[in-house]
Amino acid sequence: MQQRADPRLLDAERLTQERLGDRPLDFDSMLAVSNIYRAATAVRRRAEKGVLSEFGLSWGGFTTLWVLWVWGEMQSADLAEECDLSKGTLTGVVKTLEKRGFVQRTAVEADRRKVIVSLTDAGRDAIEQLFPRFNLYEGEMVGDLSTGEKQALAELLRRVIVAAGSD
Amino acid sequence: MQQRADPRLLDAERLTQERLGDRPLDFDSMLAVSNIYRAATAVRRRAEKGVLSEFGLSWGGFTTLWVLWVWGEMQSADLAEECDLSKGTLTGVVKTLEKRGFVQRTAVEADRRKVIVSLTDAGRDAIEQLFPRFNLYEGEMVGDLSTGEKQALAELLRRVIVAAGSD
DNA sequence: TAATATCCGTTTGGTAGCAAACGAAATAGG
DNA sequence: CCTATTTCGTTTGCTACCAAACGGATATTA
Numbered sequence: 001m002q003q004r005a006d007p008r009l010l011d012a013e014r015l016t017q018e019r020l021g022d023r024p025l026d027f028d029s030m031l032a033v034s035n036i037y038r039a040a041t042a043v044r045r046r047a048e049k050g051v052l053s054e055f056g057l058s059w060g061g062f063t064t065l066w067v068l069w070v071w072g073e074m075q076s077a078d079l080a081e082e083c084d085l086s087k088g089t090l091t092g093v094v095k096t097l098e099k100r101g102f103v104q105r106t107a108v109e110a111d112r113r114k115v116i117v118s119l120t121d122a123g124r125d126a127i128e129q130l131f132p133r134f135n136l137y138e139g140e141m142v143g144d145l146s147t148g149e150k151q152a153l154a155e156l157l158r159r160v161i162v163a164a165g166s167d
Numbered sequence: 168m169q170q171r172a173d174p175r176l177l178d179a180e181r182l183t184q185e186r187l188g189d190r191p192l193d194f195d196s197m198l199a200v201s202n203i204y205r206a207a208t209a210v211r212r213r214a215e216k217g218v219l220s221e222f223g224l225s226w227g228g229f230t231t232l233w234v235l236w237v238w239g240e241m242q243s244a245d246l247a248e249e250c251d252l253s254k255g256t257l258t259g260v261v262k263t264l265e266k267r268g269f270v271q272r273t274a275v276e277a278d279r280r281k282v283i284v285s286l287t288d289a290g291r292d293a294i295e296q297l298f299p300r301f302n303l304y305e306g307e308m309v310g311d312l313s314t315g316e317k318q319a320l321a322e323l324l325r326r327v328i329v330a331a332g333s334d
Numbered sequence: 335t336a337a338t339a340t341c342c343g344t345t346t347g348g349t350a351g352c353a354a355a356c357g358a359a360a361t362a363g364g
Numbered sequence: 365c366c367t368a369t370t371t372c373g374t375t376t377g378c379t380a381c382c383a384a385a386c387g388g389a390t391a392t393t394a
Binding site for chain 3: 058059060061085088089092093096111113114
């Protein structure tokens with residue numbers, strides 16, 4: 001009797017099962033991890049092509065703006081940490097945001113190695129206009145999920161973040 | 168009475184709540200989406216620093232090798248599609264894999280615009296050695312989750328992938 | 335069969351990302 | 365003080381990633 005394939009399984013997942021199903025592999029972990037990555041890519045791409053493109057922002061640029069908005073001005077190293085970027089990468093992102101007129105760099109008098117990054121007025125305007133729309137888009141991305149499912153998803157991912165982050 | 172903060176909430180999430188909690192935002196969606204991205208970053212970074220670095224592979228390079236292994240040799244455009252990369256990016260990834268001696272390009276006689284990419288023997292050796300170890304690492308990443316939770320996570324993400332992918 | 339359109343992989347030009355090297359500035363130790 | 369050492373942010377050199385332009389090869393159509 002022909003078994004109908006699980007309709008919830010994406011094509012690539014099904015083919016993987018067919019080709020590797022006879023090997024002693026941990027399929028549950030494999031599917032969980034690869035779907036994390038695929039979901040992140042899909043979400044990022046859609047954001048960048050949609051809302052973010054209207055403001056000329058990449059995902060990283062948006063994140064940086066958002067962190068500065070929520071937390072206030074920060075020293076470069078802390079900003080990198082909070083945005084989850086290397087300090088070298090942050091230098092580049094801030095440079096781009098500076099070109100767009102969204103952030104500014106200020107030298108610290110007391111310790112001239114340090115630099116404070118802060119939002120300009122234009123940057124604050126941008127993020128205040130942008131964020132509600134970004135949040136709507138986030139709602140669309142997970143719109144198929146109930147409130148409980150969203151919370152469950154966030155919680156499961158939280159545990160993955162902790163497991164993957166701590167080494 | 169002082170309410171203890173939810174210990175399952177990561178620091179950044181808690182601070183966000185504090186700073187934006189009075190705005191009419193969809194926090195459940197926000198946390199779900201941002202955790203997808205943070206988890207993907209953590210997982211990718213850990214993979215690249217661990218197993219993949221031993222073989223000199225990036226995440227994209229590994230994915231490409233893996234797809235060729237599971238699906239067999241493919242024409243460039245199909246490979247790009249399957250790896251979820253633009254065709255321009257794939258050209259670069261394949262170039263790198265060629266340098267490593269893991270894949271080869273073959274011109275198609277019948278249609279000289281096309282190129283077939285296939286694993287070399289070295290490439291097959293590499294992925295056959297690497298994949299079981301990669302799979303173990305995947306198990307560690309989601310090791311805190313029960314089998315049922317892994318499946319639930321994969322299923323929730325599947326729905327996000329579909330929602331974000333279809334535009 | 336000649337002109338046009340389409341298709342394919344590569345190239346180009348841009349941002350993003352990392353690790354490691356770097357140089358300036360501050361701190362510690364003697 | 366004055367030399368080390370540490371701590372900053374930036375630069376460098378590399379891979380990755382995309383969109384769009386490109387140029388050769390095939391299809392289409394008149």
